[in-house]
Structure formats: C-alpha cells, structure tokens
Amino acid sequence: MMMPVADNTPAFLTMAMAGAILPQLIIAFGIALALLLVAWRRSQRTIALFTGVVIVMALLANISLLVTPAIQVTQLLKVDGYSTFAFSLILISALVALPMSHKFLSAQIEVHDEYYLLLLLMVLGAGVLVTSDHYASLFLGFELLSISLVGLVGYQRESQYSVESGFKYLILSASASSFMLLGIAFIYSVSGDMSFSAVISKTIYNQPDLGVFFQLGLLLFVSGVAFKLSVAPFHFWTPDVYQGSPTPVTMLLATISKIAMFVVLLKCFAAQQYLLLENVQQFLLIFAITSMLLGNVMALKQQNLKRLFAYSSIAHMGYLLIVLIVTSEQNLAFTWQSVLFYLAAYTVANLSVFIVIELLQQQLTTQQADITLSDIKGLFWRAPSYALLMILAILSLAGIPLTMGFIGKFYILSQATIAHAWWLIAALIVGSGIGLAYYLPLIFKLFSAESSPDQNVKISVKNIVEKVLVYSLVGVSLVFGIFPEVINQLINT
Amino acid sequence: MTLSFIMLALLVAGGVVWRAEKQWQGSAKWLSLITLALLATVFTVFVMSHNTDFTQLQVLSRVTWIDTFNIQYSIALDQLSIVLISLTWLLAIICVLVSWQEIKTNVGFYYFNLLLTIAGIIGVFIAVDMFLFFFFWEVMLLPMTAIIAIWGHENRHFAALKFFIFTQVSSLLMLVAIIATGYFHLTQTGQLSFYYLDWLKLELPLSVSQYLMLGFFIAFAVKLPSVPVHSWLPDAHTQAPTAGSVLLAGVLLKTGAYGLIRFVIFLFPQASAQFAPIAATLAVVSIIYGAKMAFAQKDFKRLVAYSSISHMGFVMLALFTFTNVAYQGAIVTLVAHGLSSAALFALAGMIYQRIHSRNLNDMGGFWQSAPRMGGFALAFAGAAFGLPGLANFIGEFFSLVGVFQVMPTFAILAALGLIGSAIYGMVLFQSSFQGTAKHEIIDLQARELIICSSLLLMLLAIGLYPTLLLKFSYGVLT
Numbered sequence: 001m002m003m004p005v006a007d008n009t010p011a012f013l014t015m016a017m018a019g020a021i022l023p024q025l026i027i028a029f030g031i032a033l034a035l036l037l038v039a040w041r042r043s044q045r046t047i048a049l050f051t052g053v054v055i056v057m058a059l060l061a062n063i064s065l066l067v068t069p070a071i072q073v074t075q076l077l078k079v080d081g082y083s084t085f086a087f088s089l090i091l092i093s094a095l096v097a098l099p100m101s102h103k104f105l106s107a108q109i110e111v112h113d114e115y116y117l118l119l120l121l122m123v124l125g126a127g128v129l130v131t132s133d134h135y136a137s138l139f140l141g142f143e144l145l146s147i148s149l150v151g152l153v154g155y156q157r158e159s160q161y162s163v164e165s166g167f168k169y170l171i172l173s174a175s176a177s178s179f180m181l182l183g184i185a186f187i188y189s190v191s192g193d194m195s196f197s198a199v200i201s202k203t204i205y206n207q208p209d210l211g212v213f214f215q216l217g218l219l220l221f222v223s224g225v226a227f228k229l230s231v232a233p234f235h236f237w238t239p240d241v242y243q244g245s246p247t248p249v250t251m252l253l254a255t256i257s258k259i260a261m262f263v264v265l266l267k268c269f270a271a272q273q274y275l276l277l278e279n280v281q282q283f284l285l286i287f288a289i290t291s292m293l294l295g296n297v298m299a300l301k302q303q304n305l306k307r308l309f310a311y312s313s314i315a316h317m318g319y320l321l322i323v324l325i326v327t328s329e330q331n332l333a334f335t336w337q338s339v340l341f342y343l344a345a346y347t348v349a350n351l352s353v354f355i356v357i358e359l360l361q362q363q364l365t366t367q368q369a370d371i372t373l374s375d376i377k378g379l380f381w382r383a384p385s386y387a388l389l390m391i392l393a394i395l396s397l398a399g400i401p402l403t404m405g406f407i408g409k410f411y412i413l414s415q416a417t418i419a420h421a422w423w424l425i426a427a428l429i430v431g432s433g434i435g436l437a438y439y440l441p442l443i444f445k446l447f448s449a450e451s452s453p454d455q456n457v458k459i460s461v462k463n464i465v466e467k468v469l470v471y472s473l474v475g476v477s478l479v480f481g482i483f484p485e486v487i488n489q490l491i492n493t
Numbered sequence: 494m495t496l497s498f499i500m501l502a503l504l505v506a507g508g509v510v511w512r513a514e515k516q517w518q519g520s521a522k523w524l525s526l527i528t529l530a531l532l533a534t535v536f537t538v539f540v541m542s543h544n545t546d547f548t549q550l551q552v553l554s555r556v557t558w559i560d561t562f563n564i565q566y567s568i569a570l571d572q573l574s575i576v577l578i579s580l581t582w583l584l585a586i587i588c589v590l591v592s593w594q595e596i597k598t599n600v601g602f603y604y605f606n607l608l609l610t611i612a613g614i615i616g617v618f619i620a621v622d623m624f625l626f627f628f629f630w631e632v633m634l635l636p637m638t639a640i641i642a643i644w645g646h647e648n649r650h651f652a653a654l655k656f657f658i659f660t661q662v663s664s665l666l667m668l669v670a671i672i673a674t675g676y677f678h679l680t681q682t683g684q685l686s687f688y689y690l691d692w693l694k695l696e697l698p699l700s701v702s703q704y705l706m707l708g709f710f711i712a713f714a715v716k717l718p719s720v721p722v723h724s725w726l727p728d729a730h731t732q733a734p735t736a737g738s739v740l741l742a743g744v745l746l747k748t749g750a751y752g753l754i755r756f757v758i759f760l761f762p763q764a765s766a767q768f769a770p771i772a773a774t775l776a777v778v779s780i781i782y783g784a785k786m787a788f789a790q791k792d793f794k795r796l797v798a799y800s801s802i803s804h805m806g807f808v809m810l811a812l813f814t815f816t817n818v819a820y821q822g823a824i825v826t827l828v829a830h831g832l833s834s835a836a837l838f839a840l841a842g843m844i845y846q847r848i849h850s851r852n853l854n855d856m857g858g859f860w861q862s863a864p865r866m867g868g869f870a871l872a873f874a875g876a877a878f879g880l881p882g883l884a885n886f887i888g889e890f891f892s893l894v895g896v897f898q899v900m901p902t903f904a905i906l907a908a909l910g911l912i913g914s915a916i917y918g919m920v921l922f923q924s925s926f927q928g929t930a931k932h933e934i935i936d937l938q939a940r941e942l943i944i945c946s947s948l949l950l951m952l953l954a955i956g957l958y959p960t961l962l963l964k965f966s967y968g969v970l971t
Contacts, residue, residue, distance in 0.1 A: 381599070400631055400635065401627070401628045402628075402631075402632065406631075407559075410562075410624075410668070410672070413668060413669055413672050414562070414672050414676070417669060417672045417673045417676060425669055429662060429665045429666065429669075432661070432662070432665060433661070433662040433665075436654075436657060436661055436662075437654065437658060440638075440653070440654050440657055440658075441650065441654065444642050444650050444653070444654075447639070447642065447643050449643075484559055484561075485558070485559050485560055485561065488560070488561045
C-alpha cells in the first residue's frame with residue numbers, strides 16, 4: 001500500500017479508497033477496453049466473452065471487499081458491507097443475463113457490440129448508485145442507469161412493441177429524473193449540503209415555510225425513485241415496458257434497476273433520518289399499501305407472463321417498502337439485513353422466472369413474441385428442470401417455506417411486528433392472499449396434463465451454459481431457502 | 494435423531510420411488526408400501542425402547558438452525574403426538590392401498606407427493622420450535638395441494654386453490670402471532686426465542702395474549718375446520734382423489750385439533766378460558782350445521798365431508814371445556830373420526846371405481862351384488878353416527894359428559910347433532926345399498942377387504958376396550 005510521505009493534508013484518493021471502488025473501476029475500464037475491442041474486431045463471441053470476463057473480475061474484486069470495513073471514498077461515494085453485498089447481487093444478475101442476451105442476440109445476423117456496452121454501462125450506473133453518498137453521485141448513477149436502459153429496452157428494433165416501450169420508458173424516465181432533480185434542488189436550497197451525511201437540524205422540518213419547501217423537495221425526490229421502483233402510483237410504465245423489451249433486458253430491469261434504486265433510497269433515508277418525518281412516512285405508507293393491493297389485483301387476470309410478473313414486481317416493491325416505513329434508528333442494521341435478504345430472494349426468483357421465459361421463447365417454433373399462460377401448460381412433464389426452476393421461483397415470490405422468499409417475508413413481518421404496524425401487516429396478508437390466486441394457477445398450469453399437440457415435444461437442455469445456469473439457480477434457491485444463515489452472515493460481515 | 498431420520502427417509506424414499514417408477518412400471522406402490530411399513534416399525538420400536546413413558550414432552554434434539562432469529566431445529570415427543578403419529582402411519586398405509594389401482598397417470602410423482610405429505614405431517618406433530626412448526630405446517634400443505642390439483646376430479650384446480658388460499662392466509666396470521674410472541678419473549682427476558690418450552694414459561698398479560706391466541710386460533714380453526722371458515726373442506730374433499738380425502742379427513746384435520754391443544758390452550762390458558770364461550774358456540778354451530786348440511790347432500794364424498802365438520806365440532810367443544818373427561822373424549826374422537834371417515838372415503842373411492850359416479854342418485858341396491866361391501870358400509874355408517882361398541886361412541890360420550898359438567902346448555906344442543914348424524918348415516922346407507930338395484934357391481938377384492946377390515950377392527954377395538962386409548966392420552970392433561 002502506498003502511504004503519502006511527509007504530507008499531512010489528506011490525499012484526495014488514497015490506494016485504500018481506490019481499492020474500495022475497484023469493482024466499479026474494473027467495469028469502467030472494461031467499458032473503455034470494450035470500445036477499443038469494437039474498433040479492432042467485431043465479433044459477437046469475443047465481445048460477449050470479454051464482457052463476461054470483466055463482470056467476473058469485478059465480482060471477484062467485490063467479494064474480496066465483503067470483509068473490509070466501511071470506507072468513505074471522496075465526498076461522493078461510501079463503500080460499506082451493505083453496498084458491497086448489493087453490488088454483488090447486481091453483478092450476479094448481470095452475469096446471469098449475459099448468456100441469455102448472447103443467445104438472444106446471436107439469433108440475428110448483425111453484430112451487436114453496443115448491446116454489451118450498454119449492459120456494462122448499466123452495471124456501472126448501478127455500482128455508482130449503491131455506493132453513492134451524495135446527491136450528485138446519486139444523480140450520476142441514476143442517469144447512467146436510465147439512459148443505458150432506454151437503449152436496451154428499445155433494442156429489438158424489428159419487434160412490434162420496441163418503439164412503444166422504448167419511448168414510454170424514455171419519456172417517463174426523463175420526467176422522473178427531472179422530478180428528482182428538482183426535488184434535490186429544493187432539498188439543497190434548504191439544507192445547503194448535498195451530502196447524505198450532512199447534519200440537518202431537526203428544526204428545519206417544522207419551520208412553516210422552509211419546512212414545506214423541504215418536504216415538497218423530498219416528495220419530488222421520492223417520486224423520482226418510486227418511478228424506477230415501479231411503486232404505485234408511478235407504476236404505469238411497468239407492464240408495457242416489461243412486455244416490450246427483449247426478455248434478457250426485462251430480467252435486468254426487474255433485478256439490477258430495482259436493487260440499485262432501493263438500496264440508494266434506503267441509504268439516503270437512513271443517513272438523513274427522513275424516516276422519522278411523519279409526512280414522508282405517510283406518503284410511503286400510501287405508496288406501499290396501494291402497490292401491494294393494486295399489483296396483486298392487476299396480476300390476477302394477466303395472460304402474458306411478462307406482464308404478470310411486472311405486476312407481481314409492483315406488489316413486491318410494496319412489501320419491501322414496509323421495511324422502510326417501520327424502521328427506526330435503533331434497528332438500522334436489522335433493516336439493512338431485511339432489505340438485502342429480501343432483495344436477494346427477489347433477485348434469485350426473478351432471474352429464474354425470466355430465464356425460463358427466455359429459454360421457452362427460444363424454443364418456440366413460430367415467430368411469436370410473447371409467452372402466454374398456455375405456453376407453459378404441462379411444462380413439468382416436458383422439461384422438468386425448467387418447470388422445477390419456475391416452481392421454486394413462484395413459491396419464493398409467494399413466500400412459501402423452503403424458499404428464500406419465505407425468509408424474506410419473515411424478515412418483513414418481524415420488522416412490522418416489532419413496530420406494531422398492524423395495518424401494513426393486514427395489507428401484506430391480504431396482498432399475499434390475492435397473490436396466491438395467480439401464483440398457484442401458474443403452478444397448476446405447469447402440471448396440467450393436456451397440452452396442445454405441437455407442444456408435445458420434449459424440451460431437452462442441450463447448451464452447457466444453460467444447464468449450469470438452470471441447475472445452479474435451482475440449487476441456490478433451495479439451499480439458501482433452507483439455510484438462510486449463510487446469507488445473513490454475509491450481510492452482517 | 495431417529496425421528497429426523499424417519500422424515501429424511503420419507504423424503505429420500507419419495508425421490509427413489511419417483512425414479513423407480515420410470516424404470517420399472519408398477520414398482521412405486523410396492524416401494525411406498527414397504528417404506529411406510531418399515532418406517533412405521535422403526536417408529537414403534539423407537540417409542541417402545543425409549544425408557545420414558547412420554548407423559549411429559551420429551552425433547553429429542555435441539556440444533557441451531559437460523560442463528561439470526563435464534564431458531565432451532567428442535568423436536569419433541571409426548572403421548573399426544575405418539576397417538577396422532579400412529580394414526581398417521583396407519584392411514585398412510587391405507588392411502589397407498591386405496592391408490593393401488595386408482596392412480597394411473599404420473600404414478601411415481603404421485604407417491605413422491607404422498608410420502609412428502611406424510612413427512613410434513615409427522616414434522617408438524619413433533620416440532621417444538623414454532624418456526625419449525627410453521628415450516629412443517631406449510632411443507633405438508635404443498636404436496637397435499639399438488640395431490641388434489643393433479644390427480645383430483647373434474648373441478649380440482651378450483652378446489653386446490655381454495656384449500657391453499659384458506660390455509661395460507663390463516664397461517665400467515667399465525668405467523669404474525671408467532672413472531673409477535675417471539676419478540677414479546679425478547680422484551681420480557683432479553684432473548685428472542687421461538688422455542689415452545691420457553692414460551693410455556695412466559696407470563697403473558699391477558700391484553701396481549703388474547704390477540705396472540707386469536708392468531709393461532711384462526712389458523713387452527715380453518716384447518717379443523719370450524720364454521721365460518723369451513724367452506725374449503727367440502728370442495729377439497731370432493732375433488733381430491735380417494736387417498737387425498739383419506740389423508741385430509743384422517744390426519745390433516747387432526748393437525749388443527751393438535752394445534753388447538755398444544756398451542757392455543759396450553760400456551761394461552763387465560764385467553765382461551767376467556768374465549769371459550771365463543772369457541773363453544775362456533776363448535777355447536779359446526780356440529781348442527783355440519784349434520785344438517787350432510788343429509789342434504791347428493792354427493793357421497795360431500796356428505797362425508799360435511800359430517801367431518803360436525804364431528805370436529807365435538808372436538809372443539811370438548812377442548813374448550815378444559816375438563817379431563819372432555820379432553821379424553823376429544824382425543825378418542827380424533828382417532829375414531831380419523832378411522833371412520835377414512836373408511837367412508839375409501840368406500841366412496843371403491844364405489845367410484847365401479848360406477849364412475851359419486852352421486853347418490855346413481856347408486857342404490859348395491860347390497861344384492863356386493864353384500865360384503867354393504868356390511869362394511871353399514872358398520873362404518875354406524876360408526877359415524879356413534880353406534881355403541883364402535884370408537885366414535887366412546888369419543889362423543891366422553892365429550893358430552895365432560896361438556897355437560899361445565900356448559901350444560903351447549904351439551905344439550907350438541908347432542909342434537911347426534912340425531913342429525915343418525916339421519917345422514919342412514920340416508921347414506923339406504924340410498925347407496927338399499928332400494929332397487931341400479932348397477933351390478935363387483936364385491937370387495939382382497940386388497941379392499943384388508944383396508945376395510947383393518948379399519949373396522951381398529952374401530953371395534955377402541956370401541957370395546959377404550960382404555961387402550963384413554964390410558965394412553967391421560968398424560969396430556971395436567
């Protein structure tokens with residue numbers, strides 16, 4: 001390690017700091033190299049392999065960081081155990097999405113280097129978001145994430161939905177970020193500091209004019225984030241964009257973007273103690289309850305699988321908001337643990353679901369854009385490994401024991417019970433009850449005996465990468481569902 | 494250790510059976526039968542050789558599981574669980590026998606689910622960590638739902654969904670109560686605990702415990718089932734395959750009663766006493782409503798399903814009187830109902846296999862072609878309406894005697910249910926076995942004879958010599 005010699009002023013960026021953001025640096029460097037690689041040789045395989053190597057390296061660097069203590073990197077970033085864990089989740093999601101993307105892209109003749117660049121940019125944005133400790137870095141990460149996602153969402157040009165969903169996402173995402181920017185400006189105008197760790201005196205909140213201004217700023221900021229999290233009433237884009245984007249992108253949208261946004265929201269709220277503000281709590285309460293109920297009710301009648309899981313993700317963000325609402329200063333560590341565990345469970349389940357959808361889409365002989373409920377009829381008898389993965393994922397989303405989702409729900413219920421938030425618990429129970437009414441029929445469909453004649457072909461998993469992915473996800477969801485302590489330990493270190 | 498081994502063995506055997514059926518057709522049923530017989534023997538030997546008499550809860554193992562919440566894998570055994578587990582073994586074997594020819598598609602996977610359900614049920618009866626209990630509570634639910642949804646009758650998906658949602662939503666309430674009690678333990682003693690024996694020592698003020706008790710009560714009342722939350726049962730029973738109905742009526746309902754005894758009454762005695770009038774009212778309504786609905790049914794299995802609601806009402810009524818005699822009666826009723834309703838559902842399955850209908854209008858005059866079946870049907874119907882000499886009579890008699898000491902009005906009202914049960918019992922028998930013959934059916938085969946006679950023998954044994962069970966269950970009471 002390099003030590004500054006005979007210089008007492010603190011260095012702007014020490015080696016320790018650089019080490020702490022090494023994963024992000026690797027990704028950033030990888031992006032630059034990937035650009036050079038494109039200039040040198042355009043090949044689908046090379047760029048995919050290169051992206052994979054970059055992500056794996058970042059993941060390894062990140063895992064080694066899990067044991068190091070929290071460190072502030074300049075004013076902008078703060079790397080601690082929580083952000084490192086969240087970034088690991090993000091990198092794993094990207095790693096799972098990569099072969100899926102490759103498979104999807106190699107079906108076309110064109111060489112799609114830019115897709116991988118956008119993917120890496122998105123991961124970088126998420127990496128900045130989870131470590132940010134300042135509104136400026138938050139906005140930077142937010143924009144990096146959004147803009148690359150806009151490119152990805154509209155990527156499949158020949159698809160009928162691509163323009164629609166791309167534009168929808170672009171326009172709404174842009175307005176969300178402008179909302180957020182305005183909110184940040186309001187907050188800054190009152191507090192005079194953009195850092196999360198800034199100490200704002202409690203009296204500001206209660207001042208007649210400044211306090212209102214401040215709270216308005218907060219509301220605008222929260223709605224910007226809520227848009228990304230697709231929390232009701234900012235959820236309208238979700239089903240359309242989920243349906244319209246290529247499945248690997250939907251996978252990224254459902255995992256990376258949600259993880260990063262939620263983590264940064266909690267980080268910001270925890271540091272600035274907005275949680276204690278009654279008005280903020282009330283808004284979040286309304287958001288959470290409407291999300292839980294609306295998401296589940298809307299999912300009931302969906303025939304399209306991607307739309308169904310879009311609505312289910314709205315409900316899940318509602319569940320997760322409960323933790324944010326009921327948390328208090330004393331049990332912040334427990335809050336982090338709950339949120340990260342729930343996010344991990346949610347990520348594994350969504351990755352599993354969308355892998356199955358993507359693989360089924362590739363199996364379809366006809367040029368059909370969407371996977372509907374009738375396509376998964378009798379899947380258990382045709383492709384047991386896919387169906388098993390899907391069943392585990394659905395059970396996890398429904399919060400049934402043996403899966404990670406149940407432990408996640410146990411965390412949320414514990415939090416809410418400690419805080420005596422009975423209304424939220426009631427909404428959660430009602431929401432889960434409604435949720436079962438669409439999760440369970442999905443499983444019944446997988447088991448149903450009759451399937452249309454052209455689907456009677458047995459699907460066999462040939463590709464070795466796919467095999468590894470499917471079986472390892474099955475293993476992960478089972479092992480961590482039965483022994484959740486492993487993840488608890490990881491988060492706690 | 495042995496019990497954990499048994500559950501693990503059931504799980505592994507399930508997997509083996511599933512694979513084996515793919516290799517050698519027809520091997521699954523034999524393998525399941527052998528596994529169940531073997532494990533039942535292991536269990537018996539284990540209980541016999543243990544040098545205590547299990548009057549008190551014997552903790553068998555305690556291993557840390559999820560350290561964050563101080564959750565342990567802890568299992569224990571006492572006489573109540575032994576009785577119910579023995580019933581489970583018996584009915585599990587009956588289940589394999591009744592499915593022998595009924596299940597024709599995906600046979601391997603069927604037996605996998607059956608074995609898994611049994612593992613879950615055994616887990617429910619021995620878990621003493623509340624988290625573990627909840628875990629098993631759900632584990633037994635999933636394969637059971639699969640059995641209904643995959644191998645059931647025409648309306649199976651709806652029935653399975655209804656069954657699952659009712660149980661799941663109510664058990665979420667229980668989960669909240671479990672967590673709340675755990676954290677109450679934290680505030681009282683400074684340590685989070687989900688361990689049953691820790692909870693027994695907890696001093697809960699009535700203002701808290703009444704809500705906690707309600708969370709548990711609702712979950713168990715749904716499972717039992719008691720009246721306002723019973724509507725899943727007729728559907729689930731009617732649509733399930735025969736073995737599914739046998740298992741549901743025979744054992745799954747008993748987990749509700751078991752929960753009421755172990756967790757509601759023992760953990761929250763004060764709150765339960767306060768709640769007793771409401772519970773007793775619900776129970777009496779269940780008894781009369783179940784009996785009334787039963788004799789209005791045209792579907793053989795639906796009739797038996799409603800009669801189950803009526804019988805379980807007796808159990809709940811007896812439990813909430815907190816008297817020794819009534820407890821005895823409740824436990825005998827549990828076992829007796831498990832045997833008799835299993836027998837009736839098995840009969841329904843046998844008739845369905847012959848005439849492909851469950852409708853009583855399609856039946857009639859079976860006695861002429863199948864006198865042996867008729868004899869058994871008469872005996873089982875007699876058991877259901879509490880004929881002296883059979884086990885159900887003992888259970889109902891003791892329950893009513895116990896109830897009469899505390900709540901005489903309720904006992905008198907509940908006794909009305911007995912008249913109802915005589916009516917539906919006779920309706921069932923007359924419309925299927927008497928009258929003009931509508932079908933010629935084959936009489937009982939050897940396999941079916943074994944099923945019926947073993948169940949009847951058990952019913953007779955308990956009916957004539959109830960001390961067999963009364964002596965055994967005495968230790969549960971304090």
